[in-house]
Amino acid sequence: VVGDEPFVLRHGQNFHPFVVRAAENIQQALVHAKLSGKMKVLVPCSADTFQNASTLPSKASFRSDVNKTMADLLSFLANSSSPFMVELDPFLSFQHNKNMSLDYYLFQLLSHPVKDGQNKYDNYVDASIDALVTSLTKAGFSDMDIIVGRAGWPTDGAVNATPAIAQSFMTGLVNHLAKKSGTPLRPKVPPIEMYLFSLLDEDQRSIASGGYERHHGIFTSDGQAKYYANIGQGPKSLK
Numbered sequence: 692v693v694g695d696e697p698f699v700l701r702h703g704q705n706f707h708p709f710v711v712r713a714a715e716n717i718q719q720a721l722v723h724a725k726l727s728g729k730m731k732v733l734v735p736c737s738a739d740t741f742q743n744a745s746t747l748p749s750k751a752s753f754r755s756d757v758n759k760t761m762a763d764l765l766s767f768l769a770n771s772s773s774p775f776m777v778e779l780d781p782f783l784s785f786q787h788n789k790n791m792s793l794d795y796y797l798f799q800l801l802s803h804p805v806k807d808g809q810n811k812y813d814n815y816v817d818a819s820i821d822a823l824v825t826s827l828t829k830a831g832f833s834d835m836d837i838i839v840g841r842a843g844w845p846t847d848g849a850v851n852a853t854p855a856i857a858q859s860f861m862t863g864l865v866n867h868l869a870k871k872s873g874t875p876l877r878p879k880v881p882p883i884e885m886y887l888f889s890l891l892d893e894d895q896r897s898i899a900s901g902g903y904e905r906h907h908g909i910f911t912s913d914g915q916a917k918y919y920a921n922i923g924q925g926p927k928s929l930k
Contacts, residue, residue, distance in 0.1 A: 798863025
């Protein structure tokens with residue numbers, strides 16, 4: 692991966708001139724090392740690169756200030772057969788969208804799912820992925836593969852950042868992925884590759900978005916499990 696959410700809104704355009712060229716340099720190095728068939732170059736993009744205040748996937752598009760750089764990035768990804776990597780931050784989204792219930796973020800059954808034309812959304816993750824699908828389609832890359840580089844919930848550092856709520860989110864996410872179903876806009880696509888965020892707390896992580904950023908771990912920074920989640924070990928406690 693090249694960069695760490697280089698287009699996040701708070702960075703402005705500080706990194707726009709450098710990201711794609713850096714990715715191209717890494718790609719050229721892989722070609723010269725004859726590794727380009729085994730390794731793909733990705734640029735992790737924050738969800739605010741494309742999401743909008745309406746929360747309707749059909750209304751999403753890439754931010755106007757990132758359009759030119761995004762066009763170059765998408766062309767690079769397509770030419771190298773690389774997927775688009777998005778970093779989801781459901782907790783930050785929940786903080787900003789007070790009109791959405793916590794249940795929407797925890798994969799709980801909703802009495803009133805979000806309606807978007809003929810489609811209905813009962814969780815934040817599917818809606819976010821389809822918002823990206825819409826944005827990619829509007830940019831001319833409707834078939835580009837997607838990888839979710841992070842999805843998790845913090846256990847401390849803010850209101851609603853607790854081990855109990857984090858456990859509900861992680862359980863809901865793992866169960867949702869186990870259904871092996873696509874999203875309303877990509878119903879027949881295999882489940883998207885998704886990375887849980889994160890294994891350990893990071894006590895030196897930037898807290899520009901809030902103190903909760905250091906508490907996303909399933910484990911504390913010294914390896915103590917903070918809650919139970921079935922990430923492949925079944926009913927056994929995490930170690």
